[in-house]
Amino acid sequence: MDDISGNNPLGNDVSDLNADMLHAVMELVSDGIWDWNANTGFVYRNPGWYEMLGYPRHSLENNVFTWENVIHPDDYPGVMVIFDDYINQRAPHYQSEYRCRKKDGSYLWIEDRGYVIARNPDGSVGRMVGVHRDIHSRKHSIEQLQKRNQSLEALVAERTRELSRVNQQLQLQLDENRILAEQDALTHIANRYRLEKVLLEECERAERFRLPLTLVAMDIDDFKLINDRHGHGVGDETLLRVVEGLNACMRNDDLPARWGGDEFMAVLPGTTLDAAKQAAEHIRQHIAQLPTLHDVCVTLSLGVAQRHRGESAAALMRRADQALYRAKAAGKNRVSE
Structure with a gap:
């Protein structure tokens, strides 16, 4: 979503919204909602966020390190590039898909969207909110479809190779038949x-x-x-x-x-x-x-x-x-x- 801190005249009012009231609303939302106060480093995560990853409610540290630690190591560099581009205003929105580590050690595909609702006078982020959405089933379906496509492509490739081999054998047989049709059986010169x-x-x-x-x-x-x-x-x-x-x-x-x-x-x-x-x-x-x-x-x-x-x-x-x-x-x- 777009950064609304610079074009929303109510941006400061939103940043000053009573945190307790906002978090109370977030408690009722099933998606994984997060609220990052960049000036204090405090990150609020609603119960839906914890339930999505299988952790007890509010059982992890309320800081950005918790977020970093649950990101899959292979996905982390790419996520940080997208995140940095957005908060430094090099990209119009922040949206990323990556894997998060659940409490049982498995990984869950999520879609992460967020937007800055307030910036400091120097342009740095003051406050940012976002949502984690479970897309694991969709990703799994896509992966299964890709595997089926790869299997189908492999099958087609194998059938193509087999047809090529058959065609080569047929061509060799045709050539041999052509030779036999024009060659004397005993002397092997022209008939x-x-x-x-x-x-x-x-x-x-x-x-x-x-x-x-x-x-x-x-x-x-x-x-x-x-x-x-x-x-x-x-x-x-x-x-x-x-x-x-x-x-x-x-x-x-x-x-x-x-x-x-x-x-x-x-x-x-x-x-x-x-x-x-x-x-x-x-x-x-x-x-x-x-x-x-x-x-x-x-x-x-x-x-x-x-x-x-x-x-x-x-x-x-x-x-x-x-x-x-x-x-x-x-x-x-x-x-x-």
Whole structure:
């Protein structure tokens, strides 16, 4: 409440009010009323003040030290700042919430309001009255609400972390599924699906920027004979050996892929027919020079085709496949265009 000592023409009359009469009125009020005569140091506290804190009536010293001693140590500095600002006229009113120690040692939240009703000629406080009001239930409710909010926030945070973990796991699964969908199960190079997808993209890119693009079709010579004589286990080992050799001959931008069975293709972006034929010959020689596996000598037949302007991916694949058949017809283990 505001300091009324300076703007109330009856201020002196109020300060001179018979203390016994004023205190008699205070005895009837249930709230904790206090009356501080700063000039004498005497502090009157009504029965409601004592009952609020669990003390017998008028059982404590009637001075400001009693007030200071019941304030919670953690709250004391802040209360004093607010109190000093008010009595020194740096703040328009005095109101503070803090904890007071009860007789049983526990602490009670109270709201303390007060105002100066008289000042001395030098401006210092002459007399000040105020009220302590029990706000413990309200504070307790607020604390419980804050704890519930914190618990809810913690729960939300945990659920958010859990959802993030689930999303990461789902993303990893999606990535893995995407890889599996575009990867040959045995050789782990690109499968037919990815080959068609990449070839289509490269055809569009070659058309857009007028770049050369070459496709190499490859087939393991006499692979059926290898399976028939040595079994599918050796056949699988042969496929893996060929893929290992293919990977060793590929550039970073090239894509080797298993077309199906013992047939492979390689997409060579930015590569002319002559350069692709050289690359295909290098692949043929590299495979032919691999150490024998179970007395099996492995060779490749290769067909090379460079994309024509406006040619579709399917048409390019047909021409590369036709070139491969020409290599087979010419005696195998060779490159044809």
